[in-house]
Structures are given as structure tokens and as C-alpha cells.
Amino acid sequence: MPDFSTRLKELRKSKKNTQQDLANILDLKRNNIAKWETGKATPDFEIIQKIADYFEVNVNYLLGTSDEKESLIRGLENKDSIYLIIYVALKKHIxxxxxxxxxxxxxxxxxxxxxxxxxxxxxxxxxxxxxxxxxxxxxxxxxxxxxx
The missing domain is CATH 1.10.287 (Helix Hairpins)
Structure with missing residues (x-):
């Protein structure tokens, strides 16, 4: 199953966005997108949520933990929120x-x-x-x- 960096790149390309386009949409610098797509860094919770919202996918799909793009309820569900928090916390060595x-x-x-x-x-x-x-x-x- 693809990981976050792979999913981000696939989703970005599916919308025909450049890294700079996505950076502008998220109000970030292009090098942030490049680091995420190469797996050199991981965005924080709020940014992951913004990315999922922009691409209209659920957070689990974006993180590569599910192949289901859409959740039953639009937006972030409680369970998704907690899994995302744990994922980011572990990546940040908490x-x-x-x-x-x-x-x-x-x-x-x-x-x-x-x-x-x-x-x-x-x-x-x-x-x-x-x-x-x-x-x-x-x-x-x-x-x-x-x-x-």
C-alpha cells in the first residue's frame, strides 16, 4: 500500500498541480511539498487535514493506511483524528x-x-x-x- 509521500504526489499530479501550485493553495513554500513527497519530512496534523480536504479524500487514504478514498462522513472523523494524532506524534518521536x-x-x-x-x-x-x-x-x- 502506498505511503503518505506517494499518495501526496499521486493526488497532486491527478489534479495537474505542480509542487508550487499546491504550496500556493496551502500557503506554504514549495520545498515543504518536495520534502513531503520524498519522505524527508512529515507535515503536522493541521496541514495533513488541509491536504485531505483539498483532494477530497479521507486522512487514512492520504496517509496510506486505507485504500478507501472517501469516508462515510465528509471531513475528519473522531477515529481518523486520533489515528492521525498518533501517527504524527510517533513521527515526531513523542x-x-x-x-x-x-x-x-x-x-x-x-x-x-x-x-x-x-x-x-x-x-x-x-x-x-x-x-x-x-x-x-x-x-x-x-x-x-x-x-x-
Whole structure:
């Protein structure tokens, strides 16, 4: 499935916009668009939403996490908003405990919160496994830590 940079470039070209055209529409500089399309940078939440609105696609499609272009409800849905926040927060290296606190502060159905916590737990578990493998591939060991 294409990622954000690929989707952005495809959508821009489908409207026959140059990078400068899109930059003008979003009130940004062309080099921002170039960095996003090459995967060297990721825009913040507000810009991703503006881009999705301009191209009339949902945020999940733009981020490359879904192949469905249109959401049932035009605009950003609660679930899309939370997934987008998590995506951007992780790209900006915000820690998982801080993201969890933000989820606690948002009014959401408990089932949605549980789903988000599960996703974060899986991400955290995968990161720990990667660190362990990295530490042990050269014969060194990773000290166990108790994180509560």
C-alpha cells in the first residue's frame, strides 16, 4: 500500500498541480511539498487535514493506511483524528506514555480508547523487541527495565 509521500504526489499530479501550485493553495513554500513527497519530512496534523480536504479524500487514504478514498462522513472523523494524532506524534518521536495521557484526556467511547491503547501497546512491544535484537546481535545484552 502506498505511503503518505506517494499518495501526496499521486493526488497532486491527478489534479495537474505542480509542487508550487499546491504550496500556493496551502500557503506554504514549495520545498515543504518536495520534502513531503520524498519522505524527508512529515507535515503536522493541521496541514495533513488541509491536504485531505483539498483532494477530497479521507486522512487514512492520504496517509496510506486505507485504500478507501472517501469516508462515510465528509471531513475528519473522531477515529481518523486520533489515528492521525498518533501517527504524527510517533513521527515526531513523542513518547508512548505521553500519547496515552492525551488519549485519556479526549472524550471518546471506551471501546475506541481500548483499541488505541492496544495499538500503542503493540508499537511499544515491537520497539522493545527491535532494541533487544539490536543490542544482542553483537553479543551484548540489554538490561531489563521495569517500566510502570
Amino acid at each position: 513518547s508512548i506514555p505521553i500519547i496515552e495521557k492525551a488519549i485519556q484526556a479526549i472524550e471518546l467511547p471506551q471501546s475506541m480508547k481500548d483499541e488505541l491503547y492496544f495499538i500503542l501497546e503493540m508499537i511499544d512491544s515491537n520497539e522493545r523487541q527491535l532494541r533487544w535484537w539490536e543490542a544482542n546481535k553483537n553479543g551484548s545484552t540489554l538490561k531489563a527495565t521495569n517500566e510502570n
